[in-house]
Amino acid sequence: xxxxxxxxxxxxxxxxxxxxxxxxxxxxxxxxxxxxxxxxxxxxxxxxxxxxxxxxxxxxxxxxxxxxxxxxxxxxxxxxxxxxxxxxxxxxxxxxxxxxxxxxxxxxxxxxxxxxxxxxxxxxxxxxxxxxxxxxxxxxxxxxxxxxxxxxxxxxxxxxxxxxxxxxxxxxxxxxxxxxxxxxxxxxxxxxxxxxxxxxxxxxxxxxxxxxxxxxxxxxxxxxxxxxxxxxxxxxxxxxxxxxxxxxxxxxxxxxxxxxxxxxxxxxxxxxxxxxxxxxxxxxxxxxxxxxxxxxxxxxxxxxxxxxxxxxxxxxxxxxxxxxxxxxxxxxxxxxxxxxxxxxxxxxxxxxxxxxxxxxxxxxxxxxxxxxxxxxxxxxxxxxxxxxxxxxxxxxxxxxxxxxxxxxxxxxxxxxxxxxxxxxxxxxxxxxxxxxxxxxxxxxxxxxxxxxxxxxxxxxxxxxxxxxxxxxxxxxxxxxxxxxxxxxxxxxxxxxxxxxxxxxxxxxxxxxxxxxxxxxxxxxxxxxxxxxxxxxxxxxxxxxxxxxxxxxxxxxxxxxxxxxxxxxxxxxxxxxxxxxxxxxxxxxxxxxxxxxxxxxxxxxxxxxxxxxxxxxxxxxxxxxxxxxxxxxxxxxxxxxxxxxxxxxxxxxxx
RNA sequence: GCCGCGGUAGCUCAGUGGUAGAGCGCGUCAUUGGUAAUGACGAGGUCGAGAGUUCAAUUCUCUCCCGUGGCACCA
Numbered sequence: 001x002x003x004x005x006x007x008x009x010x011x012x013x014x015x016x017x018x019x020x021x022x023x024x025x026x027x028x029x030x031x032x033x034x035x036x037x038x039x040x041x042x043x044x045x046x047x048x049x050x051x052x053x054x055x056x057x058x059x060x061x062x063x064x065x066x067x068x069x070x071x072x073x074x075x076x077x078x079x080x081x082x083x084x085x086x087x088x089x090x091x092x093x094x095x096x097x098x099x100x101x102x103x104x105x106x107x108x109x110x111x112x113x114x115x116x117x118x119x120x121x122x123x124x125x126x127x128x129x130x131x132x133x134x135x136x137x138x139x140x141x142x143x144x145x146x147x148x149x150x151x152x153x154x155x156x157x158x159x160x161x162x163x164x165x166x167x168x169x170x171x172x173x174x175x176x177x178x179x180x181x182x183x184x185x186x187x188x189x190x191x192x193x194x195x196x197x198x199x200x201x202x203x204x205x206x207x208x209x210x211x212x213x214x215x216x217x218x219x220x221x222x223x224x225x226x227x228x229x230x231x232x233x234x235x236x237x238x239x240x241x242x243x244x245x246x247x248x249x250x251x252x253x254x255x256x257x258x259x260x261x262x263x264x265x266x267x268x269x270x271x272x273x274x275x276x277x278x279x280x281x282x283x284x285x286x287x288x289x290x291x292x293x294x295x296x297x298x299x300x301x302x303x304x305x306x307x308x309x310x311x312x313x314x315x316x317x318x319x320x321x322x323x324x325x326x327x328x329x330x331x332x333x334x335x336x337x338x339x340x341x342x343x344x345x346x347x348x349x350x351x352x353x354x355x356x357x358x359x360x361x362x363x364x365x366x367x368x369x370x371x372x373x374x375x376x377x378x379x380x381x382x383x384x385x386x387x388x389x390x391x392x393x394x395x396x397x398x399x400x401x402x403x404x405x406x407x408x409x410x411x412x413x414x415x416x417x418x419x420x421x422x423x424x425x426x427x428x429x430x431x432x433x434x435x436x437x438x439x440x441x442x443x444x445x446x447x448x449x450x451x452x453x454x455x456x457x458x459x460x461x462x463x464x465x466x467x468x469x470x471x472x473x474x475x476x477x478x479x480x481x482x483x484x485x486x487x488x489x490x491x492x493x494x495x496x497x498x499x500x501x502x503x504x505x506x507x508x509x510x511x512x513x514x515x516x517x518x519x520x521x522x523x524x525x526x527x528x529x530x531x532x533x534x535x536x537x538x539x540x541x542x543x544x545x546x547x548x549x550x551x552x553x554x555x556x557x558x559x560x561x562x563x564x565x566x567x568x569x570x571x572x573x574x575x576x577x578x579x580x581x582x583x584x585x586x587x588x589x590x591x592x593x594x595x596x597x598x599x600x601x602x603x604x605x606x607x608x609x610x611x612x613x614x615x616x617x618x619x620x621x622x623x624x625x626x627x628x629x630x631x632x633x634x635x636x637x638x639x640x641x642x643x644x645x646x647x648x649x650x651x652x653x654x
Numbered sequence: 655g656c657c658g659c660g661g662u663a664g665c666u667c668a669g670u671g672g673u674a675g676a677g678c679g680c681g682u683c684a685u686u687g688g689u690a691a692u693g694a695c696g697a698g699g700u701c702g703a704g705a706g707u708u709c710a711a712u713u714c715u716c717u718c719c720c721g722u723g724g725c726a727c728c729a
Contacts, residue, residue, distance in 0.1 A: 105724095113658060204724030205657025212726040216657050219724070251665075260702085260720045315729050350729085384655050384727060385720090393728080478729070497728080566686040593686075601690035615688060627689060634689065 005056045016053075023049040023189070026061050036063045038188040039072055046072075048138055048186040064193075064226055074099035076136070076187055076194050077126075077224040078106045083179040084125035085220070088118075094181065095157040095208065095217060102234060103223035107206055109157055113218045119200040122220070126198070133192030134177035138185060146171045146182065157208065158182050197231040198224035246544040247390040253549055253607060255557070256391070264388045264395030266537055271557035274586065275540055278555050280376060282652050283400045283425070283533060290421055292374040292402055297354035299378060303344045309353040310510055312346075318381050320347040351377035352504075352529055355403040356511045359525075364515040369525060370406035370414055376536070377401045391541030392496060398536045404528040405513070411455060411526060415462030415484075415501065418530055422486055422499045423466055425532050428653035429543065430552065433489040436468050439476035446480055447505040455503045455526075456482045480506035490545045498534040498542070503527075549607045550629060554652040556586070561608050562624075563590040563599040565615030572619035576612055576639060583647045604629060610646060 003015045006025060016025065022040035026033045026049065040047050041060040046068060053059070062068055078097035085092055085108060097106030108114070114122075141149070143162060150158040162171055162182060174183045176191050188194070200222040208214040225231040242248075250256050255272030258265070268276060284294070300322060306312040311319070323340035348354065355373045364371070378398045387393050404414050426434055438459055441452045459482055463470045470484070477483055481503035487495040504527040508514075514522040533539035543551065553559055560580055564573040570591045580587035588608075590599050596613065603611055612624040613634065624642045625634045637645070 116659070202723060203658055206725045207656075210726075212656070216725080218657070221724080258721085263720070311729080318727090318729080381728085386655065386657095386725080387727060388721090480729095563689090565688055568686075595685095595687045595692065596689055597687080598691055599689085604690055611689080613689060617688085625689080632689080 004053065006053070007056075007058045009060050018054050019052040021050055021052055022047065022059070022061065025053075025059065029061070033061060033063075037061050038064060038066075038069055038193055039186055041068070046186050048136070049189055050138065051186075064195075070224075070226065071099045072186070072188055073194055073198075073226065074104040074224045076191065077198050077222060078104040079174070079176060079179075079181060079183070079187070080126050080129050080191055080194055081122065081200070081220065081222060082106050082108075082181065083129055083176060084122050086179070088122060088125055089114075091154075093155050093157055096161070103201070103221060105206075105219050105221045107208070107217040107219045109208075109215065109217050113205075114203045114220060116203060119203065119220070123198075123200045126200075127196065129176075130191050130194050130196065132177065133190045134179075135190050136187035137175045138187070139173045139175070141171045141173050143171055146173065149180075150182070194224070195226065197226060197228045198222055199231065199235070244545045244548045245390075246392070246541040249544050249549040250390070252605075253557070255544075258390070263385075264383060264393075266391060266394060266396070272540075274557040275543075275551065275555050276536060278652065279533070279536055279540060280400075282428075282654060284376075285652075285654055286421060286425060286532075287374045287400075287402065290372070290417065292372040294374045294376075295355070295358055296375060297348075297351060297358065297377070299347055299380075300345050301348055301354065303346055305353050305357075306346055308511055309356075309507060311349065311353070315349060318383070319349050320380050320382050322346065347380035348377070349379050349381045351375050351379065351399065351401045352403055352507060352527070353511060356507060356513050356527070359403075359405050359513050360511070364405075364525075366407060366515055366517045366523070369515060370404050370410050372402055372404045374400075374402035391537040391544075394535070394537050397538065399531050400533045400536060401529075401531050404530065405508070405515075405525040406528065407523075408451065408454060408526055411503065411528075412458040412461055414528055415458050416465050418501050418528070419462045419466035419468060419484070422501075422532050423468060424654075426486070426488070426499075429539075430546065431488050434468075435487040435489065435495055436463065436470035437473050437476075437485045437487070438463060438470050439473045439478075439483050439485065441477050441482060442475050442479060444479055445477070446509075451505060452482070455505075459484055459501070459503070478502060478504075480504045488539075488542050488546075490542050496534075496538060496542050498539055499532045500530065500534065502529040504529060550609070551607075553609050553646075553650045556607075556609050558588050558606070558608050559586045559650055560610045560612055560646060561588045561590055561599075561603045562612045562614065563596065563603065565596045565613065567591070567593065568616045569614045569619045573614050576614060576624060579639060579643055580612075580646075583643050585643070585646060585650060600627065612642065 002018045004018050005013050005015055007013050023034060023037065026037040037049055039062045040049055041062060042053060042057045044058070075098065078099065082094045082097055086094065089110060091110070093109040095107040095109060097104065146162050147159050150162065165171065172183060172185055174181055174185060174187055200220060202221050204219045204221065205216050206219040208217055223231065223234055225234060250272065253271065254269050255275065256269055257267045259267065287294070302324070303312055306319070322345045323336045324343045324345045325336050325340040327335045355375070358373060359371060376398050378396065380396050383393060383395050388395070406414055440456055445452070463484065483500060483502035485497055486499035488498050489495050508524045508527050513525055515525055517523045543555070562573050562577045562580065564570055573589055573591050577587055577589040590603070600611065607629065609629050611627040613627055614624055618624055618636070623636050623638050625636045626642055627634050
């Protein structure tokens with residue numbers, strides 16, 4: 001028997017006979033290690049403890065506290081769930097069940113979908129399987145054998161999976177007791193290693209292989225952790241996230257509402273629209289300073305333009321189409337004639353074609369470039385019903401949109417300026433966690449390789465110069481040009497597409513935009529589509545969740561409430577209120593016949609950042625007691641000083 | 655669009671084959687109180703819409719609409 005050298009993380013080396021297993025090595029080191037071991041890492045690759053090791057290797061024995069352990073716990077937990085489901089609901093087919101961020105899921109095929117009540121029963125069964133501590137054992141089967149096995153069992157999805165595995169791939173079968181599954185592995189030694197810190201969370205539908213043309217399966221989501229403490233913390237976090245839901249806060253804070261007559265479109269209330277206006281005004285100042293000029297273009301545009309721009313062909317299913325005909329008021333007959341469908345208009349889903357029209361008015365010289373047209377463009381998109389999600393995904397929304405028309409040699413300069421703008425704006429808004437992705441050329445694309453080289457490098461240099469951390473995504477660019485996407489992470493951990501910078505070599509061509517070059521000939525400008533906030537609606541939604549409704553002072557719909565303690569101070573309260581308004585602050589006066597406790601509680605719930613509390617004493621002295629949200633302090637200051645302080649703190653960041 | 659769950663008072667939710675309840679909010683009255691709920695009384699609902707079963711439907715069945723968790727989609 002030949003000897004192999006095993007190198008451990010501390011660089012110590014031990015020799016063993018070839019074919020020794022990870023578990024045997026662990027046992028050789030110590031009994032307690034063997035007990036705690038859940039897997040091995042062989043030359044950086046995770047593997048089963050039971051697998052023989054045949055050659056020299058770097059080896060690490062993994063325990064529950066390793067980073068990788070969580071993933072294994074979740075993966076094993078998915079298997080345990082699948083066994084539980086099949087024992088409780090015979091005839092259910094298993095498909096795939098991976099570990100995911102914070103948990104795992106398993107997709108099942110079954111005629112009657114699971115209900116939420118089933119989860120409890122399944123979870124109970126899972127705990128039994130874990131308690132039994134069945135060993136995970138690994139076997140390698142031949143392809144035909146495996147396909148026959150699963151086909152005979154009626155597991156058509158598994159059989160399909162095996163069919164589609166590459167020829168070179170070993171068909172690995174894992175058993176936990178009696179239960180058998182196709183799986184890449186690795187697994188922990190027994191089901192007992194899963195532990196007890198798991199919980200099934202929800203049932204959902206999911207398409208087989210993520211394809212909406214294929215069968216709809218039932219997915220069960222669960223979460224699993226190392227111990228109950230971690231589980232509890234995660235469940236708390238979910239609860240906290242739910243409390244921050246912008247839709248809930250929007251109702252509570254009286255910011256906006258939705259109703260079914262205008263599904264997917266926002267009814268902004270005065271307070272919500274105050275936030276909206278502040279955001280818009282802020283971006284407008286930023287854009288003005290950045291050399292943009294604001295325009296406004298039509299909402300309703302003839303489909304001829306959408307045909308020319310290419311949207312009619314590729315994007316029509318997301319557009320709202322309107323017949324250009326006077327509707328009939330005859331109650332008996334049809335509202336529009338058959339002919340109406342020959343002449344259609346559409347609500348704009350994007351602003352770009354309209355901006356090109358503005359660019360095309362008059363002759364442009366190379367000296368005019370770059371031209372930066374900005375618009376708070378109200379767009380309508382016919383989103384699928386299931387896609388709608390409060391402010392985050394709406395059917396009508398307003399982009400802080402702009403299009404920059406420039407020469408090729410101006411791409412880099414414009415990109416740098418834009419990246420700077422994005423960085424400054426996000427910093428002002430209080431976002432640290434921003435994901436930046438540079439999407440590069442896809443296989444099918446317009447434009448020469450030279451111009452793609454230039455464009456991609458222009459964007460890359462811009463990101464490097466701005467000092468933004470970014471990742472590159474091969475093949476992910478649009479057919480018309482590369483792009484940079486800026487995604488903000490919200491309170492629930494979801495990332496939302498906000499800003500974007502997209503280079504476009506195609507639209508100027510399609511809509512025949514040109515400028516006169518130095519040489520006196522016509523040239524195509526390059527077009528940069530760009531948005532910083534993306535959609536004002538969505539960005540406000542992200543802001544609400546990020547701040548849990550406690551927006552920074554400059555954005556707070558009501559910045560200060562003047563609350564009187566007794567009616568003796570009403571007159572003085574009026575004076576304080578007037579002074580706040582005079583200073584340009586958004587204030588409210590609360591002289592209701594209520595106790596101060598009640599007023600403080602109510603305005604705290606409403607997330608008003610500052611209260612000026614006034615009673616007889618303050619009226620006498622010309623002062624206010626300043627109470628800030630989440631603070632018990634109540635410093636008393638002279639009225640003028642307090643207002644000056646608040647006015648300074650309420651200044652927008654730009 | 656697809657699968658699951660839901661729709662009852664302004665909000666949050668309970669409940670029932672014999673046309674409904676709570677808390678908060680709202681209104682009235684009393685209370686003038688120092689930093690997270692003063693008390694009493696009162697008003698308020700075609701129980702999402704339509705159809706069916708039934709002597710009787712908010713409750714059961716079906717269809718539709720909307721919301722919601724996922725999936726697909728997000729050029």
